[in-house]
Amino acid sequence: MAALINVPSKARRGDIIEIRTLTSHIMETGFRHTADGKLVPRDIITSFACRYNGTEIFRADLFPAIAANPYLSFFTVAKDSGKFEFEWIGDNGYSTTASASITVE
Amino acid sequence: MNAPVTRRNAVLGVAVAATSLAAPSILRAQSAGRVVVVGGGFGGAACARALKRADARVQVTLIEPNKTYISCPFSNEVIAGLREIEVQQFGYDRLGAAGITVVAQAATAIDAQKRRVTTGDGTAFGYDRLVLSPGIDFHLEALPGYDEAASETMPHAWKAGAQTLLLRRQLEAMPDGGTVAIAIPANPSRCPPAPYERAGLIAHYLKTKKPRSKVLILDAKDTFSLQRLFEQAWKELYGDMIERVALSQGGRVTAIDAAARTIVTEFGNYTPDVANVIPPQRAGRIAGVAGVADATGWCPIDPVTFESKLVPNVHVIGDACLGGGIPKSASAAITQGKAGAAAIVSLLAGRTPEAPRLTGVCYSTVAPGYSFSLAGNYQPRGDIFAEVEGSATSPVDAPRELRAREADEAERWFQAITADCFG
Numbered sequence: 001m002a003a004l005i006n007v008p009s010k011a012r013r014g015d016i017i018e019i020r021t022l023t024s025h026i027m028e029t030g031f032r033h034t035a036d037g038k039l040v041p042r043d044i045i046t047s048f049a050c051r052y053n054g055t056e057i058f059r060a061d062l063f064p065a066i067a068a069n070p071y072l073s074f075f076t077v078a079k080d081s082g083k084f085e086f087e088w089i090g091d092n093g094y095s096t097t098a099s100a101s102i103t104v105e
Numbered sequence: 106m107n108a109p110v111t112r113r114n115a116v117l118g119v120a121v122a123a124t125s126l127a128a129p130s131i132l133r134a135q136s137a138g139r140v141v142v143v144g145g146g147f148g149g150a151a152c153a154r155a156l157k158r159a160d161a162r163v164q165v166t167l168i169e170p171n172k173t174y175i176s177c178p179f180s181n182e183v184i185a186g187l188r189e190i191e192v193q194q195f196g197y198d199r200l201g202a203a204g205i206t207v208v209a210q211a212a213t214a215i216d217a218q219k220r221r222v223t224t225g226d227g228t229a230f231g232y233d234r235l236v237l238s239p240g241i242d243f244h245l246e247a248l249p250g251y252d253e254a255a256s257e258t259m260p261h262a263w264k265a266g267a268q269t270l271l272l273r274r275q276l277e278a279m280p281d282g283g284t285v286a287i288a289i290p291a292n293p294s295r296c297p298p299a300p301y302e303r304a305g306l307i308a309h310y311l312k313t314k315k316p317r318s319k320v321l322i323l324d325a326k327d328t329f330s331l332q333r334l335f336e337q338a339w340k341e342l343y344g345d346m347i348e349r350v351a352l353s354q355g356g357r358v359t360a361i362d363a364a365a366r367t368i369v370t371e372f373g374n375y376t377p378d379v380a381n382v383i384p385p386q387r388a389g390r391i392a393g394v395a396g397v398a399d400a401t402g403w404c405p406i407d408p409v410t411f412e413s414k415l416v417p418n419v420h421v422i423g424d425a426c427l428g429g430g431i432p433k434s435a436s437a438a439i440t441q442g443k444a445g446a447a448a449i450v451s452l453l454a455g456r457t458p459e460a461p462r463l464t465g466v467c468y469s470t471v472a473p474g475y476s477f478s479l480a481g482n483y484q485p486r487g488d489i490f491a492e493v494e495g496s497a498t499s500p501v502d503a504p505r506e507l508r509a510r511e512a513d514e515a516e517r518w519f520q521a522i523t524a525d526c527f528g
Contacts, residue, residue, distance in 0.1 A: 004355045004372040020371055024353055069327070069353035071371075 005086060007100040011078035019050065019058075020073040023088050023096060029064040045090035048072060053082040062090075078104045137162035138453035141222050141232040143212045143391055145169030145197060147176075148423030148438030149238035150526040153205045155446035163450065166230055167200060168222065170211040174527065178435045179519050180265040181299065184273045185306035187473060193265060195527035215395040217416045234449045236411075237397065237404075238423045238442065239389025240264075241295045241433070244402055247385040248361060255363035259380040262303075263295065275379045276307065281315035283378030288358040288368055289324045290385040293403065295424050295433045297330040298469045298479070300383055305335065305471035308343040321377060322349040323370055325357040330432070331469060331479060333501050338471040338508075358382070388425035395419055403427045408485035409460050410452065411445040420445050429489025431481070436465040439522060460485050462493075468515035475505070476512040 006020040023045065030042025042064065050058040058074050086098045137160050142153045145167055153167045174195045182188035197207045210224035215235070222230045243261065245252055251259070262272040276285065285307055289300040304320050311318040329335075339347045350356035355372030361382060368375045368382065387402025397404045397413040404421040405414040411426065413419045422445045423438035431437050444461035451458040466480040477499035483490040499511060 006372045022353065022355060022372065 002096045003086065003088065003098045005098050005100050007084050007102055010103045010105065013078060013104050015078045016075050017078050018073060018075055019084065021086055022069060022071045024069050027066055027068045027070065031064065043091045045070060045088050045094065047089045049087050051085045052076060053080060078102065080104055138233040139164045139231060140234045140236060140449060141166045141168060141230050142236040142238060143168045143222065144238035144240060144389065145174055146238060146240050146423065146438065147435040147522065147526050148442040150200060151439040152236050152238060152422060152442030152446045153200060154203060155443040156449065157203050157205055159446060159450040161204065163453065166206040166208060168208045168210060168212045168224060170209060172196065172209055175265040176523060177265045177296065180269045181303045181306045182470065183269050184262060184303065185310040186273060190270060195523055199528060212391050217419060220418060233453060235419045236445060237392060237395060237419060237421045237425065239391045240424045241386040242389050243384040244387045245384060250361035250363060251382060251384055255361055258363060258366060259361065259382045261383050262381060263383050272381055276310060279315065279378045282317040284319050284321050285379040286321045286323060286368055286375055286377035286381065288382045289322060289326065290383055291325040293433060294386045297432050298467065301329060301335045302469040304347050305339060308346045309472045312343055312346060320347045322347065323356045323358050323368060323375065324349060324351050327352045331477065331498065334477050334499060337501060338475060342472050342475065392421065392425050397421055405488065408488065408490050410448040410458050411441065420449065427489065430492040431463060431465060431483045431490040434465060434467050435522060436467055439526065440465055463490065466518065468511065468518055470512060470515060474512045475508045476515045477508060478511055
């Protein structure tokens with residue numbers, strides 16, 4: 001299970017809808033040391049983006065202070081039926097995508 | 106109270122004031138003080154008894170609307186059909202016999218200026234020190250769609266009594282192959298290991314009577330108390346019967362649709378055959394009335410005296426107080442009740458209370474003859490209690506004989522704490 005998303009399957013045109021996302025990630029800060037004194041390398045998600053029918057509607061930059069398994073929720077206006085695409089990018093070439101469709105009446 | 110000032114009582118007032126200035130110790134000797142305790146659970150009962158034992162001259166009044174107390178510890182066994190509710194019930198006769206005035210009314214108002222508690226029938230009780238031990242209330246604004254009516258179809262069973270029996274009847278009525286969901290709130294909440302104990306005991310009932318059924322935990326937490334012990338026991342005893350959806354898997358319940366008997370989480374809906382919804386919690390109602398609860402819904406206290414940080418002369422013990430490291434359990438409430446009583450007796454006598462050392466122990470049972478325990482020691486540190494050395498948890502990899510022995514100890518512990526408070 002890489003990512004969870006919650007987008008309403010239906011909405012009326014002009015409705016304000018809530019979108020929720022959660023992705024499983026350790027979000028290792030890069031500031032911690034192991035018992036033998038070695039630095040634990042940073043391993044975080046650095047950016048998140050959401051596109052609605054190809055147009056970016058939300059973007060977030062993430063930093064080491066953000067807890068494991070980042071949960072992001074935000075709002076948008078339901079304009080047209082179509083597709084939401086989500087993308088998480090992070091250290092060590094981390095990349096996850098997810099998508100959800102909506103019917104706008 | 107508001108008698109007109111006549112020459113006579115004006116003169117009397119002066120005389121009393123003069124006497125108390127001249128000889129306060131003599132006045133104290135005649136009346137060691139009045140303490141009103143609101144709430145007759147483990148904390149309140151333990152506190153009332155400890156006050157009377159410490160100084161028999163202290164006038165102790167216990168205000169509790171229920172004539173019978175129903176113990177939450179071991180009520181999960183009642184849900185699973187392993188125990189009857191009658192053995193969970195305790196009365197206040199022995200407290201009355203010990204010289205405590207037991208008032209079977211609900212406290213409805215508190216006047217901190219006049220140091221007076223009013224009960225539902227309009228009677229007022231003056232106090233020098235007030236102890237509030239109101240336990241928890243449900244924070245229903247935090248769970249849209251859940252209310253008392255919803256709890257009749259989707260029981261919380263988080264206050265022992267009719268709700269306990271309702272959940273039991275629902276389990277008994279459920280066909281084999283059904284799903285029992287348990288919605289668990291974030292901390293702080295009453296008795297942190299208890300939802301997981303409940304999951305195990307329900308699984309025991311299902312394995313025995315309805316083996317194709319399962320337990321689904323929807324959890325607002327990622328990690329929980331005694332997690333390794335529970336998870337190991339679930340696997341050992343019940344295989345895959347118990348499934349848990351943690352916070353980071355979308356387990357946090359955000360709303361209830363009672364009409365559809367549906368539990369709504371952040372990422373999905375569940376309509377189980379039996380829904381046990383444990384709502385988010387806050388300090389019992391009277392804490393809000395008294396003004397001792399803060400924005401968290403709980404009551405900040407001075408951990409040495411249990412006196413409220415918000416209202417003077419009011420002490421808060423048990424689940425309702427912000428205890429920091431000390432969990433909200435019956436055992437913790439008892440130790441707080443006793444420590445609070447000792448502090449109050451000192452304060453009434455004009456002495457400085459000593460910092461208490463609190464100990465709490467709690468047993469969790471996963472199946473008949475299979476229990477483990479958590480024993481903790483706590484001391485004031487800053488504004489809260491911190492766990493100190495000497496705490497002990499049952500080992501994770503232990504022979505079944507140890508689990509069986511701890512199950513016997515759990516039963517003896519229950520007998521001991523109920524005798525301590527009510528017997």
